[in-house]
Amino acid sequence: MTTRIVEVRQNVLRKNDLLARELRRRFDAAGTFVVSLVSSPGSGKTTLLEGTLCALARTARVAALVGDLATTRDADRLARSGAPVRQITTGTVCHLDASMVESALADWDVGGLDFLFVENVGNLVCPSSYDLGEHLRVVLLSVTEGEDKPLKYPTIFNTADMAVITKTDLARAAAFDETEALRNINEVRPGLPVVQVSARTGEGFEAWVRELWVARGRALTSPLC
Amino acid sequence: MHELGVAIDIVDIAGDALARMGPVHVTSVRVRVGPLSGVAKDALLFSFGAAAAGTPLENARLEIEDVPVTAWCSVCDAEREPSDFAVRRCPVCQSAMPRLIRGDELEVVGLEVQDA
Numbered sequence: 001m002t003t004r005i006v007e008v009r010q011n012v013l014r015k016n017d018l019l020a021r022e023l024r025r026r027f028d029a030a031g032t033f034v035v036s037l038v039s040s041p042g043s044g045k046t047t048l049l050e051g052t053l054c055a056l057a058r059t060a061r062v063a064a065l066v067g068d069l070a071t072t073r074d075a076d077r078l079a080r081s082g083a084p085v086r087q088i089t090t091g092t093v094c095h096l097d098a099s100m101v102e103s104a105l106a107d108w109d110v111g112g113l114d115f116l117f118v119e120n121v122g123n124l125v126c127p128s129s130y131d132l133g134e135h136l137r138v139v140l141l142s143v144t145e146g147e148d149k150p151l152k153y154p155t156i157f158n159t160a161d162m163a164v165i166t167k168t169d170l171a172r173a174a175a176f177d178e179t180e181a182l183r184n185i186n187e188v189r190p191g192l193p194v195v196q197v198s199a200r201t202g203e204g205f206e207a208w209v210r211e212l213w214v215a216r217g218r219a220l221t222s223p224l225c
Numbered sequence: 226m227h228e229l230g231v232a233i234d235i236v237d238i239a240g241d242a243l244a245r246m247g248p249v250h251v252t253s254v255r256v257r258v259g260p261l262s263g264v265a266k267d268a269l270l271f272s273f274g275a276a277a278a279g280t281p282l283e284n285a286r287l288e289i290e291d292v293p294v295t296a297w298c299s300v301c302d303a304e305r306e307p308s309d310f311a312v313r314r315c316p317v318c319q320s321a322m323p324r325l326i327r328g329d330e331l332e333v334v335g336l337e338v339q340d341a
Contacts, residue, residue, distance in 0.1 A: 003252060005255075008238065010238050094227055125226075154312075189313065190322060
């Protein structure tokens with residue numbers, strides 16, 4: 001029996017990528033800059049987001065989507081900032097994908113938003129494969145996790161557009177070697193911009209918020225109304 | 226562990242391709258997986274068995290072609306394969322290589338089929 005090869009040549013995650021592209025088009029048209037946060041559990045995504053929503057809410061319209069396997073604890077926490085927040089509970093799924101973002105936004109008019117944050121499920125592996133339609137993917141690395149995290153989880157650093165080193169107020173207690181951490185980030189992803197913040201003391205927060213505005217300006221051509 | 230979802234996508238893509246063909250037996254599905262795709266080979270092979278069960282791919286093998294990480298070294302003015310996939314450093318001149326060329330692929334290349 002003759003064997004032949006039939007060419008297919010298709011990206012496995014094409015369905016997700018097409019939907020993400022469609023979402024990004026929608027966000028572009030609405031003038032909504034979308035930032036996703038990825039990290040291991042406990043790196044401080046929700047705390048960073050709490051501070052960020054408060055800081056931005058003075059001058060911009062902001063909202064957040066937060067993903068977890070269970071509970072609405074993060075959404076409840078973030079809602080205290082006054083910003084509209086929705087929780088995506090994934091059940092047992094270890095990451096968000098574009099269709100979950102689309103469903104969460106189904107009856108939500110993002111047209112009035114300047115910034116939409118999407119907090120992914122705490123996981124340094126699976127979220128890296130899925131485009132969510134975001135403009136900026138931010139990977140968090142807390143000072144308590146060890147400077148070699150980027151070397152151990154290169155994929156997530158490769159798909160990120162910016163890294164944020166969090167909990168810098170704990171740097172001394174954790175004997176955090178900043179030079180080593182920055183070197184490791186640069187080894188796996190040369191040139192990745194890095195911001196350092198402490199959401200607790202506010203140190204570095206101004207620079208972080210400024211970076212968000214700069215990135216927004218770069219991504220969106222439509223003026224802020 | 227999102228490889229099961231990825232395996233289901235592979236089975237769906239192959240199924241769509243099969244729907245456009247005459248009656249055939251699929252002997253293997255060929256995919257390309259880069260080390261920076263975020264997919265673990267062993268987990269994908271394991272998941273493929275589960276995803277293919279009860280489909281026309283039930284008896285097909287999953288053949289995974291590795292795609293080495295390749296980046297552009299602007300100092301050498303050439304494509305280079307770093308010695309460690311995670312560290313984007315030129316093996317010749319040791320310069321950092323920001324521009325990734327290959328290594329994050331996750332792609333169905335084709336199907337090996339026999340006419341039924």
